[in-house]
Amino acid sequence: xxxxxxxxxxxxxxxxxxxxxxxxxxxxxxxxxxxxxxxxxxxxxxxxxxxxxxxxxxxxxxxxxxxxxxxxxxxxxxxxxxxxxxxxxxxxxxxxxxxxxxxxxxxxxxxxx
Amino acid sequence: xxxxxxxxxxxxxxxxxxxxxxxxxxxxxxxxxxxxxxxxxxxxxxxxxxxxxxxxxxxxxxxxxxxxxxxxxxxxxxxxxxxxxxxxxxxxxxxxxxxxxxxxxxxxxxxx
Numbered sequence: 001x002x003x004x005x006x007x008x009x010x011x012x013x014x015x016x017x018x019x020x021x022x023x024x025x026x027x028x029x030x031x032x033x034x035x036x037x038x039x040x041x042x043x044x045x046x047x048x049x050x051x052x053x054x055x056x057x058x059x060x061x062x063x064x065x066x067x068x069x070x071x072x073x074x075x076x077x078x079x080x081x082x083x084x085x086x087x088x089x090x091x092x093x094x095x096x097x098x099x100x101x102x103x104x105x106x107x108x109x110x111x112x113x
Numbered sequence: 114x115x116x117x118x119x120x121x122x123x124x125x126x127x128x129x130x131x132x133x134x135x136x137x138x139x140x141x142x143x144x145x146x147x148x149x150x151x152x153x154x155x156x157x158x159x160x161x162x163x164x165x166x167x168x169x170x171x172x173x174x175x176x177x178x179x180x181x182x183x184x185x186x187x188x189x190x191x192x193x194x195x196x197x198x199x200x201x202x203x204x205x206x207x208x209x210x211x212x213x214x215x216x217x218x219x220x221x222x223x224x225x
Contacts, residue, residue, distance in 0.1 A: 004155075033213075042217035043156075043201065091155060100145045100205030102213060104155035 002026070004105035006092050012111045018080040021108045024073055025094030033102060034067055034077050035091040043091070049075065082112045115140045119202050119216035127224050130192050134219045136202030137184040146178055146185050149201040151218070156201055159187070189221075197223045 005024040013019055025032045033048040047057040049069045057067070064083070069075040079086055089109050093102040116139045126132055138146065145163040149156035160169045162178035162185060169176050173192075178185045189196055199218040206214070 043215040045213070100147055100161055100203075100213060101158050102156075103158070104149075106154045 004092055004094050004103055006090075006105035006108050008108055009106065010109045010111075012113065013082055014113050015083055016081040017112075018078065019082045019086075019110060019112075021077040021090050021092075021110070023075045023077070023092030023105060025075070025092070026103055027073065029094035029096055029103070030072070031095045032069060032075050033093040033095075034075070035093065035104075037089045037091060037107070046077070046090075079110075082110075084112045087111050115204065115206060115214040117202055117204050117214050117216035119200075119219050121219060122217070123220040123222070125222045125224060126192060128192060128194060130223075131188065131190045132192060132221060134187040134189075134200050134202075134221070135184060136186070136216055138202075138204045138214075139183065140204045140206050140214065142206045143180070143204060145205045147203045147205065147213075148176055148185070148187050149203065151199040151201055152197075159200075161205075192223045194223045194225055197221060 004026055007022045031050050034046040035043050036046055037043045044059055046059045047067045048055055052069045052072055065079055067077045087110055089107040091107045092105045095102045118137050120135045145161050147161045148159040150159055160176045165178055165180040173190045176187045199220050201218045202216040203213050
């Protein structure tokens with residue numbers, strides 16, 4: 001079975017540009033999570049969806065961040081405009097709603113210059 | 114606010130040594146504790162613990178949970194260089210899959 005698939009794997013962009021990160025969860029999983037990981041703060045939950053509906057976006061740092069899940073097999077995390085402090089690895093993870101185990105994608109490493 | 118604290122933050126040992134990684138937590142509505150291993154890429158699942166005192170074991174790795182003292186340990190015996198990774202502890206507080214709180218991890222380096 002394919003795991004969680006994220007793209008791009010790496011992105012380098014300039015401050016002010018729009019960044020879109022993509023995620024395909026594991027088929028059959030109905031919860032999807034976006035995490036950001038930095039050395040200083042570790043893994044931080046940004047937003048999660050249950051059955052394609054955003055449940056908690058309190059971790060989204062500010063209005064520059066937005067996430068969508070138009071269907072059960074696709075989600076995007078958008079940063080517009082991007083800033084250097086957004087540089088991090090962004091992980092997407094999926095799970096069955098009633099289970100604690102998350103399955104992570106390989107991450108998207110974002111560098112904003 | 115739920116809190117998960119791991120120690121040590123980093124650890125360097127020689128191949129063949131045994132290591133113990135610690136995870137303490139303060140979580141409302143605790144349901145389970147999970148351990149993940151993160152090498153260069155995504156965290157991969159190791160164990161999920163729900164009951165106190167019952168050891169989970171997988172090869173050279175084992176883990177146990179103490180729900181009275183609110184902590185868990187992850188043991189690795191006869192360490193190998195391939196065990197070098199960041200080990201993440203997370204707690205699940207139920208209410209759907211929203212209640213996963215991660216610690217900052219222990220960075221383990223195994224020297225040959």
